[in-house]
Amino acid sequence: MLLPGLGAVSSTVIAGVLTARRTGETPIGSVSQMAHIRLGSRSEGRNPLIRDFVPLASLDDLVFGGWDPISANALEAARTAGVLEERDIGPISSALEGVVARDAVFDRDWVKNLDGFRVKEGATKADLAMALMDDIERFRVENDCDRLVMVWCGSTEAYHEPGEVHESVESFEQGLEHNHVEISPSQIYAYAALQSRVPYANGAPNLSCDLPCMLELADRNGVPIGGKDFKTGQTLMKTILAPGFKSRMLGLRGWYSTNILGNRDGEVLDDPESFRSKEVSKLGVLDRIFQPEEYPELYGNIDHVVRINYYPPRGDNKEGWDNIDIFGWMGYPMQIKVDFLCRDSILAAPLVLDLTLFFDLAARAGEKGVQEWLSFYFKSPQTADPALPPEHDIFIQQTKLKNTLREWMGEKPVTHSEVG
Numbered sequence: 001m002l003l004p005g006l007g008a009v010s011s012t013v014i015a016g017v018l019t020a021r022r023t024g025e026t027p028i029g030s031v032s033q034m035a036h037i038r039l040g041s042r043s044e045g046r047n048p049l050i051r052d053f054v055p056l057a058s059l060d061d062l063v064f065g066g067w068d069p070i071s072a073n074a075l076e077a078a079r080t081a082g083v084l085e086e087r088d089i090g091p092i093s094s095a096l097e098g099v100v101a102r103d104a105v106f107d108r109d110w111v112k113n114l115d116g117f118r119v120k121e122g123a124t125k126a127d128l129a130m131a132l133m134d135d136i137e138r139f140r141v142e143n144d145c146d147r148l149v150m151v152w153c154g155s156t157e158a159y160h161e162p163g164e165v166h167e168s169v170e171s172f173e174q175g176l177e178h179n180h181v182e183i184s185p186s187q188i189y190a191y192a193a194l195q196s197r198v199p200y201a202n203g204a205p206n207l208s209c210d211l212p213c214m215l216e217l218a219d220r221n222g223v224p225i226g227g228k229d230f231k232t233g234q235t236l237m238k239t240i241l242a243p244g245f246k247s248r249m250l251g252l253r254g255w256y257s258t259n260i261l262g263n264r265d266g267e268v269l270d271d272p273e274s275f276r277s278k279e280v281s282k283l284g285v286l287d288r289i290f291q292p293e294e295y296p297e298l299y300g301n302i303d304h305v306v307r308i309n310y311y312p313p314r315g316d317n318k319e320g321w322d323n324i325d326i327f328g329w330m331g332y333p334m335q336i337k338v339d340f341l342c343r344d345s346i347l348a349a350p351l352v353l354d355l356t357l358f359f360d361l362a363a364r365a366g367e368k369g370v371q372e373w374l375s376f377y378f379k380s381p382q383t384a385d386p387a388l389p390p391e392h393d394i395f396i397q398q399t400k401l402k403n404t405l406r407e408w409m410g411e412k413p414v415t416h417s418e419v420g
Helices: 008-023 074-081 086-097 125-142 169-177 185-195 212-221 233-247 264-269 272-290 344-364 372-377 394-408
Strands: 002-004 065-067 150-152 200-202 224-227 251-261 303-310 319-327 333-341
Touching: 002 008, 002 185, 008 074, 008 086, 008 344, 065 125, 074 086, 125 169, 125 185, 150 185, 150 344, 169 185, 169 212, 185 200, 185 212, 200 344, 212 224, 224 344, 224 372, 233 251, 233 272, 233 319, 233 333, 233 344, 233 394, 251 272, 272 303, 344 372, 372 394
Parallel strands: 002 065, 002 150, 150 200, 200 224, 251 303
Antiparallel strands: 251 319, 319 333
């Protein structure tokens, strides 16, 4: 498991896996480890755990590595982040300290509120990409790994639109050679992973593998990719609640969302350009679920507002507050208020584990390109056909994930139809 950005989320997932190995503690929140999957009709009574149904890698087989511009190892990252208490860190401190972060590809033009000092140097961005590929191969050899998966857990980069440099692998590689300003660090990581035949998942909202050049490279090299932006916290709640409102044909007039958080992510998002990347990711959810073009009288006039505020005392314990204005029979208004005092990295860690195991499974199954069946884990899912909009309804996403596993293993998809 290769993790660019060895910070709060990465150190938390590593600590959780190490603890599960040591104590047998249940990895709560991990679908791959805890969820059951129905096979056949309900009357058959076949309902195994997913991890017993499909040939996932064992937690005992996972090896961790990564890069970070600030933290030297996972122990330092865990203590700096303050997500976990010392009673959880202490028993695994030696193992955490052994997960050493390599110097990162970092550019402050893309993350203005951080100042990295453990940073790779190179004359060109092509040199930096080659250095990452060397790191990947060294990690593979030193740890005797059969397979690797890379999951981007780094900070949200400034918002940029794709340009000509992203149109093809050839133009991207020319851009690397000429230090093109529109090539970000996360794009260099994605390129290095795909050139190394390593599956790549993007856990942040910035442009990374959702570019024509990366789609071309993934197809050429036969590598699974996917993203973007881990679906945790407030957006998770939106993709749970919004399908419920729509299923009952309740109208929506407005949805106001605000967040306060004080971790490194909050500090980064305090910069307007980085916030814009996150805002675009968050705002697209409701429009796709409610389909205002199909239901204009219910969802054609929605005020959807998203705010994020950096508040250091909150640390990693993010608070997401929502005011939802709905209306029902004869147009009478109603309100719903949600105050979600969540732990950002605690929610994200099981997603990183699941994505690692499922992307590895996809690679072994011969899959390549965008893994749309894993949209369940992302705020702004990529689609296999870029011309199609993503599916945001978490219940449809869950069905797609499980049906994909069923079909790979020779089982029929479950449709819940009562037709005999």
